[in-house]
Amino acid sequence: MEKRYQSLSLFEFQSRFPNDSACREYLAQLKWSQGYACVKCGKGRHCAGSSPLDRQCTSCGHTESPTAGTLFHGCKFPLLKAFYIVYYVSTCKSGMSSTELSRKLELRQKTCWLFRQKVMKAMESSGHFPMAGKVDVDETFVGGQDEQATGRSQGSKSLVVVAIERKGRGVARMYGKVIEKADRKNLKAFMGEHISPEAQVRTDGWSGYQGLEEVYPRLVREKSEKKGKNFPQLHRSIMMFKAWLRGVHHSVRYLQAYINEYTYRFNRHKMKEGIFENLLKRMVAAPPHPYKMVIA
Numbered sequence: 001m002e003k004r005y006q007s008l009s010l011f012e013f014q015s016r017f018p019n020d021s022a023c024r025e026y027l028a029q030l031k032w033s034q035g036y037a038c039v040k041c042g043k044g045r046h047c048a049g050s051s052p053l054d055r056q057c058t059s060c061g062h063t064e065s066p067t068a069g070t071l072f073h074g075c076k077f078p079l080l081k082a083f084y085i086v087y088y089v090s091t092c093k094s095g096m097s098s099t100e101l102s103r104k105l106e107l108r109q110k111t112c113w114l115f116r117q118k119v120m121k122a123m124e125s126s127g128h129f130p131m132a133g134k135v136d137v138d139e140t141f142v143g144g145q146d147e148q149a150t151g152r153s154q155g156s157k158s159l160v161v162v163a164i165e166r167k168g169r170g171v172a173r174m175y176g177k178v179i180e181k182a183d184r185k186n187l188k189a190f191m192g193e194h195i196s197p198e199a200q201v202r203t204d205g206w207s208g209y210q211g212l213e214e215v216y217p218r219l220v221r222e223k224s225e226k227k228g229k230n231f232p233q234l235h236r237s238i239m240m241f242k243a244w245l246r247g248v249h250h251s252v253r254y255l256q257a258y259i260n261e262y263t264y265r266f267n268r269h270k271m272k273e274g275i276f277e278n279l280l281k282r283m284v285a286a287p288p289h290p291y292k293m294v295i296a
């Protein structure tokens with residue numbers, strides 16, 4: 001399974017992408033795979049632009065590069081290194097921190113950090129594949145001094161609602177979202193994004209879930225037991241996420257982005273098809289995510 005997970009070996013990666021122009025070519029192919037239409041005027045005819053692989057509209061003269069309008073937009077360091085970041089973050093079992101990327105690729109840590117945020121943006125769930133089987137939902141606190149604390153009062157910690165889909169004794173998929181408070185509105189919104197109405201949903205007795213049977217007719221609200229006793233798979237998943245967060249990133253700022261990254265890889269841990277190619281596709285399809293949006 002490990003081997004499938006790392007569908008593209010480092011050796012294969014290096015022979016496919018020996019230099020910047022190979023990367024540009026790959027991006028151009030991805031970007032215009034469905035044909036070309038000018039982003040300014042919508043016309044479909046183009047000629048070559050001044051730089052290799054750029055396309056210039058024959059109607060209005062607008063020139064577009066393979067990276068324009070994608071998450072690679074405005075990348076100030078070699079494209080090949082950007083591809084390495086996408087490769088490492090998608091194929092390493094626990095991802096790779098910006099510090100480690102910086103060492104490996106001889107880039108500034110801050111540069112790696114910022115580009116990594118863009119990769120994480122591409123890892124955001126599309127919400128197109130809601131969980132429809134046996135689903136457990138609960139909230140947890142992440143960060144702060146005392147993660148074992150019970151109750152729902154908020155300190156320096158972030159409140160996160162987490163859902164998993166159980167399969168046998170294991171977990172097939174996982175999603176999470178940072179929420180302000182565990183009220184009905186927030187819980188319902190999160191569940192609407194990731195859980196299908198047909199799902200067999202299990203929650204604890206918390207009042208925030210009250211009345212959600214309207215949307216989820218098969219919802220069961222089980223009486224709460226001591227933290228961690230009920231819903232063992234869910235709590236194991238949460239513990240593993242927290243351990244990963246502490247081990248790799250040591251920080252809970254930009255927590256939602258880290259949740260996206262973790263669940264993206266987790267939900268594809270059995271994927272046979274290339275996780276790296278999938279992520280590159282998403283990076284090309286997603287609009288730019290400049291620094292001021294990252295820190296917003």
Ligand SMILES: [Zn+2]
Pocket residue numbers: 038039040041042043057058059060061062
């Ligand atoms: Zn045009």
